[in-house]
Amino acid sequence: MKERSAQSTWRSVCPISSGLDILGDRWSLLIIRDLIEHTTRTYSQFTEAPEKISTNILADRLRLLSDLGIIEHVEPDKALRNNAYQLTTSGKALKPVLLSLGRWSHTYLSEYHPTMRSID
């Protein structure tokens, strides 16, 4: 079993706050969104998403999400290219969280963002 570094910046004992400590920087959840949509994703494919994640933030978040067991490397013989990532069981369990956020956005933010597409 690989060594995992502990997240040392928990701000409180609240589980909602703790989830946001990891996911609330908006970039982490976009990485997870891409993996829900595409199943596997390489480093360079992540940078092609329309939100334009910077390479230093991407590298930092991939390391954090890996350390916390949310994403993992795809076995090299199964990956089309090196350094592809996929969701673990923990990461896949975030799918309903993201979908409910997307449904809320489409219902309540479309007024402010008319070109928003509907949730798939």
Place this chain on the structure above:
Amino acid sequence: MKERSAQSTWRSVCPISSGLDILGDRWSLLIIRDLIEHTTRTYSQFTEAPEKISTNILADRLRLLSDLGIIEHVEPDKALRNNAYQLTTSGKALKPVLLSLGRWSHTYLSEYHPTMRSID
């Protein structure tokens, strides 16, 4: 009807990304969490939460959430103190998003954060 400023920094047409443009800075959702738990909250009460939001971030996020119709001022005659806020219908609709995030955290992050309490 009060004037609302438009959010001008939508990064894409994706509804999940758009939700994160508003809520993905971790502080906005903590304000909403406090209002779910306490129904109304004054400016100074928000600063007493254990996550220690700074006053300049609090003021900025209260304005943003108000502009987007997610929170609103409590009518002065119903508030114990001035400047109390409450959730609108839009804000209340975020409750299932936050609860599902809290449940996920408690299930998958407790290993890294042993003192986390369970979701209420």
